[in-house]
Amino acid sequence: MKPLARYASLNNYVELAHSLGLNPASLARSAGLDPASLSLQDRWVPAAAIAELLERSAAESGRDDFGLALAERRRFSNLGPLSLVIREEPDVRSALKVLMRHEHMYNEALRIRLNEHGGVATLRLTLDLGQPGTFRQSVELAVGVLHRLLQGFLGPAWQPVTVSFSHPAPRSMRTHLRLFGPVVEFEQDFDGITLYAKDLDAPNTMSDPLLRPYTQQLLDSMHATREATTLNRVRELIELLLPTGRCSIEQVARSLGVDRRTVHRRLAEEGHTFSSLLDSVRAELAGHMVGNRRYSLTEVSDLLGFSSPSSFSRWFRKRFGCTPSRWRAGESSSDQHRVRHIESI
Known part of the structure; x- marks a missing residue:
């Protein structure tokens, strides 16, 4: 599998990029990284993506000592x-x-x-x-x-x-x-x-x-x-790839440097499937995002990699027993029940 590195490898990157007149969020996206996660130092991402970001930043700034x-x-x-x-x-x-x-x-x-x-x-x-x-x-x-x-x-x-x-x-x-x-x-x-x-x-x-x-x-x-299991790696890659719309078993396998059958086999050895893991990650993120009015429900649908708000709504109803709008309005159940349900996923 391709090696991973912590986002801590990019500590102070945003400050340096701004000081050189760069747009760190745009450059992070171009390298396949999530700009919102740059502050999450303990999150693991493909080391090659971090290396690509540094090379792009050096080229755009004209600083070969970046x-x-x-x-x-x-x-x-x-x-x-x-x-x-x-x-x-x-x-x-x-x-x-x-x-x-x-x-x-x-x-x-x-x-x-x-x-x-x-x-x-x-x-x-x-x-x-x-x-x-x-x-x-x-x-x-x-x-x-x-x-x-x-x-x-x-x-x-x-x-x-x-x-x-x-x-x-x-x-x-x-x-x-x-x-x-x-x-x-x-x-x-x-x-x-x-x-x-x-x-x-x-x-x-x-x-x-x-x-x-x-x-x-x-x-x-x-x-x-911190065990570098296939489960840990695939889960982190799913979180990374969901907002890009490219979260598939094929893309995850490419990021890990193996074929899709290898991913399926190694997840099975740990008692998981890719689809169940994808559903679990989506459910965990959805529980937080839908309850946060900072995001519109259309934005939540996009960030979770759904093809349309309607498909997101159908999935959410099946997973949580109500529509996203009802969940947000607090009509489905008490807040205490919501927290217990999310933590049990």
């Missing part, structure tokens, strides 16, 4: 709950090991590998998006974030031996020199950062040994709540 400019706005906390665990590791080496061991928790396409030889350590980054292409912006974003993470541990004056990129140099080196200093190199045989191995053993001054057992418990709980 990914690096985004990295410059990142904070340690943008790694989400994992940042709390890394923050309490005793030294840089152990913090990096946690980051590499659990990289799938924030981006399934990213791989970071550490090699040491002769007192020199190399952190190599690779992106596997499940499709061919040039993803300069995503690479520079990932390297930039890693560099800022290391500076967070080693201090703002720290510099690596080299910062390497396999792609050609940008038209302007200003952002690269500001972030990395004069050690940045292009058209190298890998993407990543080279540093002295002794830097890895530097103590983490942010760490509190008394908190470490609690952060380990947090890490264990995150593993228990």
Whole structure:
């Protein structure tokens, strides 16, 4: 299946896009993403769609350093709950090991590998998006974030031996020199950062040994709540694709990089079918949207991927026992009954 990434990968994207005169909502839609979900950092979407958004944004803004400019706005906390665990590791080496061991928790396409030889350590980054292409912006974003993470541990004056990129140099080196200093190199045989191995053993001054057992418990709980099952992936893709009108088993299969039979088989192994899952997601969303007068019922019909308001109304009546307009008017049942019914779906 094609790898997924959290919307947190685009943290601060909207602000950067606006500062460069871009329309972030329009660009997100053009890449197949839902603009309204950009604030939902823990939602998972195809990593290739995020990469495409960054490339489109760089092209439209004329800034071939767009990914690096985004990295410059990142904070340690943008790694989400994992940042709390890394923050309490005793030294840089152990913090990096946690980051590499659990990289799938924030981006399934990213791989970071550490090699040491002769007192020199190399952190190599690779992106596997499940499709061919040039993803300069995503690479520079990932390297930039890693560099800022290391500076967070080693201090703002720290510099690596080299910062390497396999792609050609940008038209302007200003952002690269500001972030990395004069050690940045292009058209190298890998993407990543080279540093002295002794830097890895530097103590983490942010760490509190008394908190470490609690952060380990947090890490264990995150593993228990986030399983990359086919059910999770298909459900999130259904939510993503419904407003586009392209929510079909074929489109979901293409997004996952498999054929439709594979999706059917893997869902069946987890006790589900695509149609039942689609119906469940629609019911959950409909219960909230119909009760929210911000949306007209025609808009709700469109957002849930129905071909017409009449087909939406027929489906809603069958699912909830009344028409959408009666549900909204509160004539069908008490609010307490509505909540219990939605939660039981």
